[in-house]
Amino acid sequence: MEVTLETVAGRRFTVEIWFFSTVRRIKEYVLRQEGIPVESQRLFFAGAELDDDGDTERYSILQGSTVLLLLPEDGAAPPSSGGGGGGGGGTKAMVRVVVNAPAALAGKGGAVTVEVDAAACTVAGLKERVQEGTDGALPAARVALMFGKVEMEDGRAVAEYVPPGAAADGTATVVVSAVQPRVTVNVKWGAKAAAVEVSDMLAVKDLRAELGGAAAHLPLPKDGGYFFIYKQNVMEEDRTLRWHDVKNGDTIEIFNGRVTGGA
Known part of the structure; x- marks a missing residue:
């Protein structure tokens, strides 16, 4: 099956893997295809960092899934600690999102900050939070959100674009742009x-x-x-x-x- 890997910088590429590949095996596919050393790769899916010994079945990675690839040059800090390793333990992966929209938010210094659970909050939900935080100046239905060079899609979790630890201080900057005409x-x-x-x-x-x-x-x-x-x-x-x-x-x-x- 094919899965898409996406970097924080917005680079996307597709690799073909076995249906029950381990995470380590996926990294080896990336090494073979893209030349990125296995030890330099950190993979995230649905807000969680993937353990090398886990496999696609454990993490519910399916045909067409998008996995976030963090590289050393991204400057990513490790995900917030709290229990070491894969179980997650139900802790929330909170991130602060700074939304830049200078024209619409002149009275607020050109930006607003909202805090969301990156794994539980969808991009559509983040847009609604932005609408609330700007008193309607940025209607959810009329904006697009960009992280790096990537446009964030409504039905996806914020964590697919902004994983825990993507910034050293837990803050990520998202840029707002007007939605193109229908x-x-x-x-x-x-x-x-x-x-x-x-x-x-x-x-x-x-x-x-x-x-x-x-x-x-x-x-x-x-x-x-x-x-x-x-x-x-x-x-x-x-x-x-x-x-x-x-x-x-x-x-x-x-x-x-x-x-x-x-x-």
């Missing part, structure tokens, strides 16, 4: 098509709900048994339209059936 895509079912206007930050799985008015023209299965194809590739349900590089005026095709993982 895009109009042509959704096609067989010979029939309908135009739908959506945000390019919409997750593919949420496109189903947006079909609303278009559904009257498209005889879609009522049980939701269909999937989306863009440029001859199956679209990943948890990824956004922007991640798939969908542009204004593009066509997304709908096919009957369901896609199972690992194919």
Whole structure:
């Protein structure tokens, strides 16, 4: 199966691994493909640092998962101590997030700080906290959050981008930008098509709900048994339209059936 590794600097690459690979084995795949020494790699998933002896089954790493790769040059301190090793013990991985938006927050020095449990808080939840902290100056539905060069996706945990210890003082800086204008895509079912206007930050799985008015023209299965194809590739349900590089005026095709993982 394939998993994506992403660095704090925003570099992304995909490695192909065995379904039950150990973390050590994943690091060896990275060494072989990217030339990064095993001892220089620290891997994080869902807010936790991965133990070399653990495997993909233990950490629920699946086809298409994104694993954060920390390197020595990232200057990362070890995750906050509290129990050594892999169990986690239920302690919260709190991080302070400084949100920079000079234009919108002129009266607040151009930034606000919120503290969140990185493992439990989604990016969408962080946007809501930012909205509250700015008295509505930065509406959750109208902003995109950037960590380094990476745009943070709503359905993902903050820890996938900002793991515990990513900064020596437990503080990470996230930059806010205005969401790009909505895009109009042509959704096609067989010979029939309908135009739908959506945000390019919409997750593919949420496109189903947006079909609303278009559904009257498209005889879609009522049980939701269909999937989306863009440029001859199956679209990943948890990824956004922007991640798939969908542009204004593009066509997304709908096919009957369901896609199972690992194919």
